[in-house]
Amino acid sequence: xxxxxxxxxxxxxxxxxxxxxxxxxxxxxxxxxxxxxxxxxxxxxxxxxxxxxxxxxxxxxxxxxxxxxxxxxxxxxxxxxxxxxxxxxxxxxxxxxxxxxxxxxxxxxxxxxxxxxxxxxxxxxxxxxxxxxxxxxxxxxxxxxxxxxxxxxxxxxxxxxxxxxxxxxxxxxxxxxxxxxxxxxxxxxxxxxxxxxxxxxxxxxxxxxxxxxxxxxxxxxxxxxxxxxxxxxxxxxxxxxxxxxxxxxxxxxxxxxxxxxxxxxxxxxxxxxxxxxxxxxxxxxxxxxxxxxxxxxxxxxxxxxxxxxxxxxxxxxxxxxxxxxxxxxxxxxxxxxxxxxxxxxxxxxxxxxxxxxxxxxxxxxxxxxxxxxxxxxxxxxxxxxxxxxxxxxxxxxxxxxxxxxxxxxxxxxxxxxxxxxxxxxxxxxxxxxxxxxxxxxxxxxxxxxxxxxxxxxxxxxxxxxxxxxxxxxxxxxxxxxxxxxxxxxxxxxxxxxxxxxxxxxxxxxxxxxxxxxxxxxxxxxxxxxxxxxxxxxxxxxxxxxxxxxxxxxxxxx
Amino acid sequence: xxxxxxxxxxxxxxxxxxxxxxxxxxxxxxxxxxxxxxxxxxxxxxxxxxxxxxxxxxxxxxxxxxxxxxxxxxxxxxxxxxxxxxxxxxxxxxxxxxxxxxxxxxxxxxxxxxxxx
Numbered sequence: 001x002x003x004x005x006x007x008x009x010x011x012x013x014x015x016x017x018x019x020x021x022x023x024x025x026x027x028x029x030x031x032x033x034x035x036x037x038x039x040x041x042x043x044x045x046x047x048x049x050x051x052x053x054x055x056x057x058x059x060x061x062x063x064x065x066x067x068x069x070x071x072x073x074x075x076x077x078x079x080x081x082x083x084x085x086x087x088x089x090x091x092x093x094x095x096x097x098x099x100x101x102x103x104x105x106x107x108x109x110x111x112x113x114x115x116x117x118x119x120x121x122x123x124x125x126x127x128x129x130x131x132x133x134x135x136x137x138x139x140x141x142x143x144x145x146x147x148x149x150x151x152x153x154x155x156x157x158x159x160x161x162x163x164x165x166x167x168x169x170x171x172x173x174x175x176x177x178x179x180x181x182x183x184x185x186x187x188x189x190x191x192x193x194x195x196x197x198x199x200x201x202x203x204x205x206x207x208x209x210x211x212x213x214x215x216x217x218x219x220x221x222x223x224x225x226x227x228x229x230x231x232x233x234x235x236x237x238x239x240x241x242x243x244x245x246x247x248x249x250x251x252x253x254x255x256x257x258x259x260x261x262x263x264x265x266x267x268x269x270x271x272x273x274x275x276x277x278x279x280x281x282x283x284x285x286x287x288x289x290x291x292x293x294x295x296x297x298x299x300x301x302x303x304x305x306x307x308x309x310x311x312x313x314x315x316x317x318x319x320x321x322x323x324x325x326x327x328x329x330x331x332x333x334x335x336x337x338x339x340x341x342x343x344x345x346x347x348x349x350x351x352x353x354x355x356x357x358x359x360x361x362x363x364x365x366x367x368x369x370x371x372x373x374x375x376x377x378x379x380x381x382x383x384x385x386x387x388x389x390x391x392x393x394x395x396x397x398x399x400x401x402x403x404x405x406x407x408x409x410x411x412x413x414x415x416x417x418x419x420x421x422x423x424x425x426x427x428x429x430x431x432x433x434x435x436x437x438x439x440x441x442x443x444x445x446x447x448x449x450x451x452x453x454x455x456x457x458x459x460x461x462x463x464x465x466x467x468x469x470x471x472x473x474x475x476x477x478x479x480x481x482x483x484x485x486x487x488x489x490x491x492x493x494x495x496x497x498x499x500x501x502x503x504x505x506x507x508x509x510x511x512x513x514x515x516x517x518x519x520x521x522x523x524x525x526x527x528x529x530x531x532x533x534x535x536x537x538x539x540x541x542x543x544x545x546x547x548x549x550x551x552x553x554x555x556x557x
Numbered sequence: 558x559x560x561x562x563x564x565x566x567x568x569x570x571x572x573x574x575x576x577x578x579x580x581x582x583x584x585x586x587x588x589x590x591x592x593x594x595x596x597x598x599x600x601x602x603x604x605x606x607x608x609x610x611x612x613x614x615x616x617x618x619x620x621x622x623x624x625x626x627x628x629x630x631x632x633x634x635x636x637x638x639x640x641x642x643x644x645x646x647x648x649x650x651x652x653x654x655x656x657x658x659x660x661x662x663x664x665x666x667x668x669x670x671x672x673x674x
Binding site: 335338339341342343345346347349350353362365366368369372373417457 | 570571572573575576579580591592593595614635649650651652653654
């Protein structure tokens with residue numbers, strides 16, 4: 001399940017076999033940081049092969065595809081609205097779609113003796129949308145326009161996967177042209193091979209019987225860019241009624257090209273079988289395809305092709321962006337690691353020199369440099385782990401002042417080395433609270449590290465850490481403030497972006513993003529107040545969890 | 558320019574400073590580190606170093622280098638940069654013996670009298 005709108009946009013939740021709690025509560029399996037979402041909003045449970053979403057009397061309700069639900073079996077492509085957060089349910093991967101389509105289709109070899117299809121009508125794309133010579137039921141222009149309008153809406157729907165769009169388009173097409181079975185075959189942009197992607201069946205067929213698709217007909221359509229109507233009744237009206245075709249009925253098919261702006265994207269193939277007993281009825285009463293239906297299908301083919309083309313462009317764009325982001329990630333990390341390596345080399349050099357000269361002081365200085373860089377690589381790895389994996393906070397009852405005091409103690413040496421005065425003003429009477437001590441430790445550590453780096457070298461450089469519990473909002477907070485030099489406005493907009501560093505060689509651009517991730521996991525956020533020349537104040541705050549109110553105060557000693 | 562050998566390091570990280578101080582300090586060379594906005598403030602106080610070692614990976618490195626026209630310059634960078642004839646370049650990660658040798662060679666040279674930019 002993918003969050004497509006909301007604070008967690010881009011977050012993906014894997015659904016397993018066990019029941020999952022969905023809500024704002026810190027213990028929710030699928031946690032949504034949205035004030036309009038109830039703490040225990042809904043549940044998701046796997047029942048056989050389906051996932052059932054059930055609302056748990058939430059204040060603002062659970063909507064699936066815009067409709068309020070009590071309990072709902074999720075289908076591929078369903079959009080779930082919780083508060084102002086929108087999630088997309090996706091049940092099958094692209095490979096599964098293709099495997100499933102391939103199982104339902106029999107792609108006949110070229111010139112296969114079993115392939116008796118012959119073309120009875122062919123129309124160029126320029127005829128698409130033009131009025132049919134005879135407007136008949138199901139093929140009149142208003143209906144065609146309505147179908148085209150619905151398909152246009154479908155292909156333009158955001159956040160649907162290509163396969164979902166194609167499936168809905170094909171289902172609509174099947175109803176519009178009254179076909180029994182249908183298939184969309186797409187050309188692979190790399191290999192040029194055409195293969196079935198989605199299938200649809202309007203009329204139940206014989207179990208195990210696949211939809212035969214003539215490769216020869218597809219080749220013709222791809223080559224001429226014309227839509228065709230075919231029949232397996234050879235020479236149509238002149239067929240031998242004693243032939244086995246008569247026993248099985250006549251199968252008619254339509255195949256149209258999906259012509260994009262620049263290239264052919266594939267074909268749409270639909271078929272219909274006229275039962276043997278209907279063959280004796282007048283032509284207009286039988287179930288065969290008409291020319292106006294072929295015209296409509298050609299228009300649908302064009303529209304679908306544009307959608308496929310747009311989707312491929314979008315996919316290529318996202319891929320390029322991903323590659324660029326990956327490149328930036330690697331460049332930033334390798335730069336930081338190179339600096340650590342440089343430090344280790346420096347320390348090792350001093351140790352080596354000290355050992356050769358029997359100079360213990362030099363060895364000690366070298367070891368200090370090595371140790372410091374060992375700490376830097378540890379912090380880098382921990383930040384990477386915290387940022388990369390879908391971690392859940394390890395909640396436990398703890399004293400916030402103690403966790404922050406640990407950071408204060410740990411950073412004293414660094415502050416002293418940088419000639420920075422580090423102060424800690426813990427709130428008195430701070431009660432025990434439930435939080436992830438390791439996570440909060442890391443979040444505060446990163447902010448304090450940044451503050452020390454920011455003020456190093458300034459006159460009377462001071463960094464102050466404070467803690468507290470807001471009396472009315474019941475929010476725990478930790479603030480880290482420095483006096484100089486402040487953050488310029490345009491940097492303030494970007495400081496939480498991953499790999500955006502304002503610290504030059506010292507920064508990875510991970511620290512603040514990691515702190516923000518941890519605080520958001522606690523249901524809170526980081527607020528920054530900064531004025532150039534006056535310094536900055538970072539306040540990390542998160543809501544007090546319900547179950548600790550009765551724990552009583554435990555003060556810091 | 559002071560007569561006592563003086564090396565200035567313009568670097569965000571203090572590791573190289575620690576190595577240079579440990580090795581050059583006992584040999585009578587003073588080592589000082591500065592960075593970022595503090596470079597301009599330091600230059601206002603006079604004291605032109607004999608040798609300045611500049612980490613080119615810092616954002617304002619180009620401006621920093623230009624402000625030390627009278628010093629011998631050693632530029633250190635991750636990417637090979639085009640440097641003036643008078644400058645020495647070391648690519649990261651560099652070997653400390655090479656940096657120390659370069660500094661000691663430059664300390665033996667007479668100071669530059671004018672700033673070629």
